[in-house]
Amino acid sequence: SSSSTAASSCQRLRHHLLPSEEPLALNRRLARLFTSQDGSDGGDTQKPFIAFVLGGPGSGKGTQCTKIASDFGFAHLSAGDLLRHEIASGSEKGELILDIIKEGRIVPSEITVELIRKAMETKNAKRVLIDGFPRCEENRIAFEKIVGTEPDIVIFFDCPEDEMVKRLLGRNQGRVDDNIETIKKRLKVFESLNLPVVDYYSSRGKVHKINATGTADEIFEAVRRLFSSLRL
Ligand SMILES: Nc1ncnc2c1ncn2[C@@H]1O[C@H](COP(=O)(O)OP(=O)(O)O)[C@@H](O)[C@H]1O
Ligand SMILES: O=c1ccn([C@@H]2O[C@H](COP(=O)(O)OP(=O)(O)O)[C@@H](O)[C@H]2O)c(=O)[nH]1
Ligand SMILES: [Mg+2]
DSSP: OOOHHHHHHHHHTTSSSSSOOOOOHHHHHHHHHOOTTTTTTTTTSSEEEEEEESTTTSSHHHHHHHHHHHHHEEEEEEHHHHHHHHHHHOOHHHHHHHHHHHTTOOOOOOHHHHHHHHHHHHOOSSEEEETTTSSSSSHHHHHHHTTTEEESSSEEEEOOHHHHHHHHHHHSSSOOOOSSSHHHHHHHHHHIIIIIHHHHHHHHTTTEEOOOOOOOHHHHHHHHHHHSSSSS
16 A cells, blocks of 8 residues: 555545645544554455355345445455446457356356456455356366465355246346346356355365345345354
8 A cells, every 4th residue: 555545545535524624634644544554454465355155046146245245344246247347338348248148158267357356456345255256167266366366265155946046037137147048057057167166165164055045134144143253
């Protein structure tokens, strides 16, 4: 963290805080706030705490991540949302991504990992949820190579297929992949390619499996218990 970062934060914040205070004194106070001695500011100097959030399509990853982010101060990075954002940007890469998502297949690792890496850099958060990634072993290996770290924990939302299908068909977000044909393909891809990633992290003692049936609030009770027990 550089003093210029702190100074520009001061410029922006000065307008919102104590407008009557003498600008230089306020600048110094704000600079202290933004540059702590022990390096516990943002993620500039320290590796963030990373949680991968996995589970089948419709298991409730996005719903639970929103709650975790607001209650436990995590940045929420949804791999699917990053990919859909790239589609919406109208780039050539976006056209390729759209074709793959319509088929329920997995986007090449270099594309997804680069979007996640950039988003992590921009957010510079101390705690990060990576929602819906890695989708396959190749994704996992590419992340570990390019970002240079492993997740601290992996949350796995365990949900029966018929419940996932019911939720996806009722999602109503106008998604090109929430139709029964694509859903069937996504479930196959989940089982054959994503579950091995869960198995890999299980063998490394990192997986926290959560029963994802019941209401979103009931599930969040188990999630809250887990996050409360973590040393963050
Ligand atoms: N516990 C739950 N019970 C019923 N519906 C749920 C539950 N959690 C989420 N949903 C709904 O199911 C759909 C899929 O949830 P979502 O969080 O998008 O899952 P994912 O990100 O794993 O695909 C959404 O319409 C959401 O509102
Ligand atoms: O790391 C990722 C995340 C998503 N996707 C693609 O994006 C779709 C939607 O993913 P998302 O996580 O948004 O779906 P969800 O599981 O939340 O329903 C997937 O089926 C894949 O085609 C992908 O290729 N790599
Ligand atoms: Mg989702």
